[in-house]
Amino acid sequence: MSERGTGALVVRGGTVVDATGERRADVVVDAGRIVGVGPSVAAPSGARVLDASGCVVSPGLVDLHAHLREPGGEAAETVESGARAAARGGFSAVVAMPNTEPPVDCAAAVRAAQSLAVGACVEVAVAGSITVGRAGVQLAPLAEMAALGVRIFTDDGLGVQHSGVMRRALEYARPLGVVLAQHCEDEALAAGGSMNEGEWSSLLGIPGRPAAAEEAMVARDLALVRLTGGRLHFLHLSSGRSVALVREARASGLAVTAEATPHHLCLSDSELRGYDPVYKVNPPLRSARDVAAVREGVADGTVDAVATDHAPHPRESKDEPFESAPPGMIGLETALSVAYGALCLPSAERGGPAGGPVAPGWLADDASPRLALAGLLGALSWRPARIAGLDAPGGTDGGRGGHGGPVAPGSVAHLCVFDTAARWTVDAASGSSRSANTPFAGRELVGRVRHTVVAGEAVVVDGEAQR
Amino acid sequence: MNRSDLLSVADLGREGIVEVLRLADSFAEVSERPVPKVPALRGRTVATVFFESSTRTRLSFEAAAKRLSADTMTFTAASSSVAKGESVRDTVETLDAMGVDAMVVRHSSAGTPAQVARWVRASVVNAGDGQHEHPTQALLDCFTLREALARRDGRPPGDDLAGVRIAIVGDVRHSRVARSGVLAYRALGATVVLVAPPTLLPPDTSSWGVTTSGDLDEVLPGVDVVYLLRLQAERIRECLLPSLHEYSARYALTAERERRLAPEVLVMHPGPMVRGVEIDSAVASSARSLVTRQVRNGVAVRMAVLFRLLAGAAADPVLVPSGRAGGEP
Known part of the structure; x- marks a missing residue:
């Protein structure tokens, strides 16, 4: 992280929400830290004022799951463009997935990835892969990478298929103070499929990836965590039964964590009816019943975090025939708004398609909200910060750390200012990501990130990236 | 435009x-x-x-x-x-x-x-x-069926297939012919039963308005049309079937099964046929077969x-x- 932009700031007129509660307060920032929080705190003269009236001021958001594509996929995204997209989504830190080309599976690759992150407008924490080349056969040098500050290891894009390899990875990583993160899909059940297996795949003639492929690996990994005492995080849970398995395991005292994506909180497999590859993602969009169950999982805390699985792809690859188009959708700039609509608003107030036909899967069910905004901010900020070790001062590799709050004097000044009343229509072309593969293009969302402060620097002001 | x-x-x-x-x-x-x-x-x-x-x-x-x-x-x-x-x-x-x-x-x-x-x-x-x-295949099948039923009943072709009972037999899961066929036959008032081992049926046909069966011999006495689908040998490698022999024994329209059909029952196949696997050669060339009419x-x-x-x-x-x-x- 750079040292620029650390002049004094006042975030004025908002309602502060963090893990300690909610209060009407201005926030004064100086030299990268929060120096005052209160209803009438004196601001240093010459401080820049960020208007937050009508807004919620929270700790900066933390994304456990972003594909920034660099190196190797610069046509889709770079660390710089992805970080800018993250900032516009209210994030102060993101975890960059290691499935780059080449993958981050050794110390040299970690150093290279970390050097790309220097100067990005949010903190970019580098994740490493569990196995060499993400091939699922041989353990990557987890300790060497951990020594460089890597805290999350994953072969994401693929799960570790071999039970024995996963068992040894969980055991080996135990003393390193790191977390292994699993993409749960048993490829023996999922390979060759391009959407959720069920009524819609049957009608559309698209080979399916059954929910059972995810549930089988979740169940297997829970057994392996019991066996090894390893630390495991479940990426992007999409099936209601997976959530139920995790709920039961946690009730029995198992220390696992889990995340869900914004898209799995609001889109179901009926979206695939037009064969638009923008809706193709792994794990796939599931049934409306699964969507409701994943929402419930976030609401009751079984699912700790909402994470984007931001997966940029250039236009030409998403213009491929459906079955050969790559899976994935971008999400950094829309995550909070989408999750806010899905979880915190009654269905009548969620926005929806702008000018288009009503798509049945879109935010279609419960009339009453499931979660207060503070609960959602926990899932997008302080809980993922803790999972990734980004809450600690100093962060993971000489970064700022201190993510997830609290919004209190002495904390590193990472802030997200969210205007809960704003309504906006997503325009993929005007996003900061190099890619435009968002399923929310053209849809109206409620609530929008207005300002983002990272380590005392206002990196986004009134929705505009400042660098 | x-x-x-x-x-x-x-x-x-x-x-x-x-x-x-x-x-x-x-x-x-x-x-x-x-x-x-x-x-x-x-x-x-x-x-x-x-x-x-x-x-x-x-x-x-x-x-x-x-x-x-x-x-x-x-x-x-x-x-x-x-x-x-x-x-x-x-x-x-x-x-x-x-x-x-x-x-x-x-x-x-x-x-x-x-x-x-x-x-x-x-x-x-x-x-x-x-x-x-494969919509035009379904349309030509409807056309062929309607023509054959008119000839059978000695009347001009009608517009619908009301009351006609059609069994689609074979690899429905992988078949675009079956998906279009079900939509077309149902729209024209026919009833459809899909017959295949469960591994070759689509995962969920609950909204298709059809019934399914794993037993061809049980279905045959109750249908007017037997529509056979091509079976590809690669289904064995995919572990969907143990062998072509076992498939034929249970699901092929053999000469022996054909003899048990009422005389007016019609047989269809979209081609290309794998004779001896899903259909016996003699059945494909029999008077009840519409295969050539379908192509024409x-x-x-x-x-x-x-x-x-x-x-x-x-x-x-x-x-x-x-x-x-x-x-x-």
């Missing part, structure tokens, strides 16, 4: 299917003429755009276009820019820029014709997309589909043949 496409049988609905069948009656008559050609689509261009190899469907569409006096263009993936790495989108946009009026598209991925329809101005006809649909009717039905999409409201109904008039010299 008021363009129309044929991507799914569902695009037609009952009314559209009936319209195509009636038009096909006229075009079947054209096909019987010494010079089987009408000027209905003179000056229009129809491109067959096949990213997956096919001979019979492509030739059938090209014959249909030529009998309507349309110009035709042929694109096949093996001999083309696709082999050089050009994308589907660039390929169809290039053809579109040449001023094609209709593209007849086949691709191994479900939904490709629907995607192409979003990219081009031309009307798009789905000639088979992955495991999704394909041209007239595809003429009807192309005519309906391209002639549109501006069409001069005089050009629709009703007798000898209108044929080209």
